[in-house]
Amino acid sequence: MLFAALRERTEVVKDRARMFEGLIRDTHKQAYGLAYRLTGNPSEAEDLVQESFVRAFRFFDKYDDRLPFTSWLYRIISNTHIDLIRRKGRLKTTSLDNSGPEGTTTWDVADEESSPDRELMNDSMAEPVQKALLSMNEDFRTAVILADVEGMAYEEVAEIMKTSVGTVRSRIHRGRKQLRDHLLKNSPDFFGRFANEL
Amino acid sequence: MNCKAVQARLSAYLDKELPGNEHTAVRAHVFDCASCREEMDSLATIKQMLGRCAAPEPAECFEERLIANVMRQVEPPRKQWNFQFRPAFTFAGIAACSMVATLLVLQFVLKADSAPVTQTTPDRSIAFDIQRDQIYSVGTDPMGGIPVINVQSDPNR
Numbered sequence: 326m327l328f329a330a331l332r333e334r335t336e337v338v339k340d341r342a343r344m345f346e347g348l349i350r351d352t353h354k355q356a357y358g359l360a361y362r363l364t365g366n367p368s369e370a371e372d373l374v375q376e377s378f379v380r381a382f383r384f385f386d387k388y389d390d391r392l393p394f395t396s397w398l399y400r401i402i403s404n405t406h407i408d409l410i411r412r413k414g415r416l417k418t419t420s421l422d423n424s425g426p427e428g429t430t431t432w433d434v435a436d437e438e439s440s441p442d443r444e445l446m447n448d449s450m451a452e453p454v455q456k457a458l459l460s461m462n463e464d465f466r467t468a469v470i471l472a473d474v475e476g477m478a479y480e481e482v483a484e485i486m487k488t489s490v491g492t493v494r495s496r497i498h499r500g501r502k503q504l505r506d507h508l509l510k511n512s513p514d515f516f517g518r519f520a521n522e523l
Numbered sequence: 524m525n526c527k528a529v530q531a532r533l534s535a536y537l538d539k540e541l542p543g544n545e546h547t548a549v550r551a552h553v554f555d556c557a558s559c560r561e562e563m564d565s566l567a568t569i570k571q572m573l574g575r576c577a578a579p580e581p582a583e584c585f586e587e588r589l590i591a592n593v594m595r596q597v598e599p600p601r602k603q604w605n606f607q608f609r610p611a612f613t614f615a616g617i618a619a620c621s622m623v624a625t626l627l628v629l630q631f632v633l634k635a636d637s638a639p640v641t642q643t644t645p646d647r648s649i650a651f652d653i654q655r656d657q658i659y660s661v662g663t664d665p666m667g668g669i670p671v672i673n674v675q676s677d678p679n680r
Binding site: 346349350353354358367370371374375379382455472473478479497504505519 | 531533534535538540564565566568569570571572573574576577578579580581582585586589590592593594596597
């Protein structure tokens, strides 16, 4: 009887693992996209995705399956990102006022030579935007990425960031202004070209 | 609504996240105000730019590597089994340690009780020599550390 119970439990665990593996296959690209935008390089993005899926599995009992799995996963990725940064003692944001075009600030961007996403990062659009994103305060960046890159509504962003809709509204607005000012200062041609295309 | 109030709401206006009356007020203001319209256009450019950024693709081998790494961390079968029985093992461990500790203590106590008896009367012939009217004490020879019996006659008898 004990063995039967044990076998049954093992089967449940295996089923859960199989189901979770399916979720990883379905959502890992979206997770990587967000992680890359948040971290700015492929290696850290991979670590972040892995750590986030591990946490998601451990807290899977808390997942409310009436909501999309990706929303829940995005929340975990955002929180894990903050945790990993704090663990590394790198919660250091760069003020736009202190950053100069002559490289007075070291941007934490991917090594273009070694990156598997070299072609994408060499894209004339992606690189200045990614640099501008990485120059921002973590909270502003996360809010802007979730809203503008992932296309989420404010309420969803607020839910993920565990804050109010009013705070999200303010973060997105200030974040966009920071991005615009950074691009106008450091890549005015790029910004002008893009604005004219619209 | 003045320019300051409008400019603070421009992002939410672009995202259609303003209440109906505010949305209408901002739209009316921007229609007439060139500087607010310019501000709105620049924010709209940023929004469009971010929306058009292609999602970075992970390396081809990432999917399999990720699944292998995640599953190794979360689902080692033995770990699951151990986790279920860990309280029992912990209890057994504590019980075993307590028993060993009790045995050691008991052994020490028994040894301490029996030691003076065996050590102070190594030679029974000495005991025979002690008379009833003699006082004796048990001690240790300060020079050699050997247990000795000091015998002294009672001067009152």
